[in-house]
Amino acid sequence: MQSECATLDIRDEADAVDAICAANAKGESCAIVGGGSRSGLGRCAPQAQALSTLALAGVTLYEPNELVLSARAGTRLSEIEALLESNGQQLAFEPIDYGPLFGAERGGATIGGVIAANASGPRRIKAGAARDHLLGFRCVTGRGELVKSGGRVMKNVTGYDLSKLVCGSYGTLALLTELTLKVLPKPETECTLLAIGADEAESLALLRRAAATPCEPSSLAMLPVGAALALDQAAAAIRLEGPAISVTARRDDLAARLASGAVRFETLDERDSKALWRDLRDAAPIVAKVGQIWRMSVAPSESFAVVERIRRAGAPVLAHFYDWAGGLIWLCVEAARDAHAAGVRGAVDACGGHATLIRASDATRATVEVFHPQPASLAALTRRVKESFDPAHILERGRMRAEF
């Protein structure tokens, strides 16, 4: 989408200030592009020029004992993950790799893009989202001003928590230049307990029961028939992580607590467990389907009813699965010009939550709202927040909301 417009390489913060000030002078909008793995995400809104952060790369601080890492925004996620791995650490929020969803290579994402999309995987329910791991950052705002916020320490309430605000802002507030993240030890091992044989609603109820035990599952997904693992029955998948002695004990405890005539249990060992959750993180069960993809966040107890309502509204569901103990629905529908938005959003609005159109053609994403519509007073406040950073709507104009 951005391939036809001029691309400017941002090598340092001074470049970013110059570029954004120049864009303000001309009133021209800018896309912010890292690895490009997420360029299909958001409303389709072509910009006058692209600012590439790929040259703004490198880890600037890593102190494993302090659980902290700083990197420039254009640093590849794969580089950061490899560095953490060599110290037995990880980004606990398990960033989604959007590459497969948009037909791109795996591992192309930059850390700036990960934060800009607040992209968090299956472990989110236990470890928190990307927004829970950003300790501080430096950026150049849409006004062309260099601003910093937060710090490198774990606990900090000095001034407003702007780290939360830039997570999930899709580049509409500022061009992030450097990020400081909380990193955590990798669990010693993991396994996955599969409860196979119950129907979809029962399997989801089982996940909620598992989440309410003291067994500390770190991820809970419900896989309809055919979604994954080549099973011929629906399955509830429960990931347990930690020291080996504890993982085994918790798995046995959980199986005893969840036992019923309706399900049989299987265990995936560490290798298979890791592969499963990597696939679910990246929405593998629905990625290969030809169709439009929605991602919905709702109260866990509502998700089955949401999918039922979507079906009743006439949207042809091709495939779907649930993560976050049912709180997250990934769903693929047969492509339509309106992406069945009214049916999908109506189904979500009936219980509260939001639906994001993740994958659809440019034409569809230019006309259908990609992000969930907001009530008037919230939309007005959102716009004022945007304009406090970017009064002339220079950055990623129209990417999140048509009005800015």
Next chain:
Amino acid sequence: MTLLMPAPEPEIMSRRDELIARLRAILPWESLIVDEVSRRAYECDAFTMYRALPLVVALPESVEQVRAIMALAAEMNVKLVPRGAGTSLSGGSMPLEDGILLGMSKFNRILDIDYENRCARVQPGVQNLAISKAVEAQGFYYAPDPSSQIACSIGGNVAENAGGVHCLKYGLTTNNILGLEVVLMGGDLIRLGGKHLDSEGYDLIGLMTGSEGLLGVVTEVTVRLLQKPPLARVLLLGFASVAAGARCVSAIIARGVIPGGLEMMDRATIHAVERFQPCGYPLDAEALVIVELDGTQAEVDHLVGVVRDIARDEGATTIRASTSETERLQFWAGRKNAFPAVSCIAPDYLCMDGTIPRARLPEALAGMDRLAKERGLSVANVFHAGDGNLHPLILYDASKEGDVERAEKLGFDILRLCVSLGGVLTGEHGVGVEKRDLMGEMFSEVDLEQQMRLKCAFDPAGRLNPGKVFPTLHRCAELGMMHVSGGKMPFSDLPRF
């Protein structure tokens, strides 16, 4: 007293009667406090160094009343200061002489406990601890546990992003909130989030949390409930030097262990605590590290062994592990009583709240010692060692000429030291009025202007809790956030200080 608050605006003071009459139309008689003696009860929060008599105290009990009061405040251009339980240690809810004090204490109901979705909807005046009490029979609790948890309210916790002993593993308030209902100046009501995770659009829940009552008034909070770990055990580790204790803390984390609690105290505090309520702390130690490990029996026993080995390698002079719940609570009792214990060894103390990178702890303590000597005062230290959050307690005697000023100056010295070591001014108590004038130590003028512009997005007239957090008051128009018509600056009487 070195901090200046905005001078009361005579124009507002002169309209007090009109304001009271208009508030009477919104609130029942008993929900409006106008007489001076009763207003005195609200003149400060837990940051007692500074006091001001509020113009009037309003105690609404419905969202509609809050909306009407905030609409009236905007219409009459009157300042408004929200207050929860009044336990702020930084003066976040200190009243203004020309402002309405909006007390949220009547919002004290738990509205909905939803075990299936592991969350609860509560009103902002509900006590922090009351949430855990309400759900404990089902095996749940609300994780953030500030030491004021028997008194502080969840609305205040949101305003200050309260932490506690367990936040290294379980997060601060901001990591445990799913939804908020907020009233803005002018009376607009917005709902953020709900029972689902990660609402898209700007993360205004994250922004509201820790905004110190400057952006909006929270009228409802949806909190995450966690399942209580089946078992917790505590290790007491004594060390011959603070540096050795700090090395042990780093070694525990380097091994990949994230304890439920990881606390440390210095010799002065250990002795104060043992005098106050003996709980078996080693009096020969220069530093005491308290490690709580929680989880399943197998995991906890395993980790106790791991930590014990690390402590031995790091040269611990005392190693004790709790073997029963009674003993665990006894091990904690000293830490939980550290503040009252310290108040028994000095007539007054000032509690500071800087955070530093953990590795700089020995330097920070040595620096503090030096600074205290320079001011002729002494400092006792307790800290959340796991996340580098220091609580130096500056001991002084308010009845002694000049001691208050010396203590305040030492506090500022210590916070500057924290910033120079790569840390921050406040880890969990907030900026409020206490650290307002130090914000320039951490932030540039441009950084602060961006934060103030955000305030303008929520409160264009700057009437909600002004004089807190930011060292200067800017007009939103100056910041480029308001249209100036006909060359006339709106609110040209806004004070600057």
